[in-house]
Amino acid sequence: MNLGAHMSIAGGVHRALERGLSAGCNVVQIFTKNQTRWSSPPLKDEDVEKFLKLKLKFFSVFAHASYLINLASPDNELYLKSVNNLTEELRRCQALGINMIILHPGFHKGSGEKEGIRRIARGIKDVYNHAVLDDVEILLETTSGQGTALGSRFEHLRDIIADLPDDYKIGACLDTCHIFSAGYDIRDESSYSRTWIEFDLKIGLSRLKAIHLNDSKKDLGSARDRHEHIGKGKIGLSGFRLLVTDARFRLVPMSLETPKGPDLKEDRINLSVLRSLRFGNH
Numbered sequence: 001m002n003l004g005a006h007m008s009i010a011g012g013v014h015r016a017l018e019r020g021l022s023a024g025c026n027v028v029q030i031f032t033k034n035q036t037r038w039s040s041p042p043l044k045d046e047d048v049e050k051f052l053k054l055k056l057k058f059f060s061v062f063a064h065a066s067y068l069i070n071l072a073s074p075d076n077e078l079y080l081k082s083v084n085n086l087t088e089e090l091r092r093c094q095a096l097g098i099n100m101i102i103l104h105p106g107f108h109k110g111s112g113e114k115e116g117i118r119r120i121a122r123g124i125k126d127v128y129n130h131a132v133l134d135d136v137e138i139l140l141e142t143t144s145g146q147g148t149a150l151g152s153r154f155e156h157l158r159d160i161i162a163d164l165p166d167d168y169k170i171g172a173c174l175d176t177c178h179i180f181s182a183g184y185d186i187r188d189e190s191s192y193s194r195t196w197i198e199f200d201l202k203i204g205l206s207r208l209k210a211i212h213l214n215d216s217k218k219d220l221g222s223a224r225d226r227h228e229h230i231g232k233g234k235i236g237l238s239g240f241r242l243l244v245t246d247a248r249f250r251l252v253p254m255s256l257e258t259p260k261g262p263d264l265k266e267d268r269i270n271l272s273v274l275r276s277l278r279f280g281n282h
């Protein structure tokens with residue numbers, strides 16, 4: 001199965017995989033460092049060793065970049081900090097044998113969409129010039145479009161990718177809550193298929209390397225990013241049934257990013273809902 005959840009690395013990176021196993025995940029997403037701080041202590045060798053061993057038990061383990069990063073920032077200092085931080089995170093991915101890192105495109109902060117997109121592409125080029133990246137792919141994530149966030153239109157991702165050299169490995173991560181609050185419906189068969197046709201036309205299905213499974217507390221087109229448990233939000237079970245039974249995505253890892261407590265009970269419930277949707281007894 002290609003289903004799992006984001007897991008905390010509190011206590012060491014390997015702890016995320018232990019948590020994933022205990023919740024029945026075949027997929028785990030992690031932050032490679034504290035996502036609320038620019039600097040973090042280096043990874044501990046013994047944690048990395050345990051991580052690499054445990055990782056073999058999963059279908060897919062990938063990373064999510066820090067929320068502090070803003071490659072679209074018109075502020076040079078923040079831009080440079082972002083490039084350096086993302087470079088450091090890619091190195092951590094390499095050390096952990098992780099080959100995909102999900103990145104929010106960024107906030108243009110009033111400089112405009114066009115300039116923001118140009119900055120993001122430049123930022124990715126700067127990062128690629130700093131790090132040997134043949135084995136780590138950046139996945140641009142679709143966003144809700146809150147404030148000046150880029151990524152709420154598939155065209156934004158298309159334009160960033162178009163600005164990069166052809167030989168760069170750049171993928172995409174689709175977040176169900178984000179696209180829904182950005183106005184892309186997936187609740188019934190016809191809206192679901194229209195949304196994917198548009199994704200394919202603008203970005204290309206072959207770029208889709210990961211999916212975030214989150215229901216949405218907010219309405220279609222609200223531009224508000226509030227994750228809800230699967231089936232409990234405005235998307236509802238039908239949209240998730242279409243997604244987890246779609247044969248095109250059987251090998252695309254899917255991760256929850258829904259609210260939860262330390263005992264991971266909510267993850268277990270959400271995963272069992274998804275499995276029952278897939279196997280048709282829900």
Ligand code: MN
Binds near residue numbers: 064102104141
């Ligand atoms: Mn994200």
Ligand code: MN
Binds near residue numbers: 141175212257
């Ligand atoms: Mn997400």
Ligand code: ZN
Binds near residue numbers: 177178225226
């Ligand atoms: Zn979100």
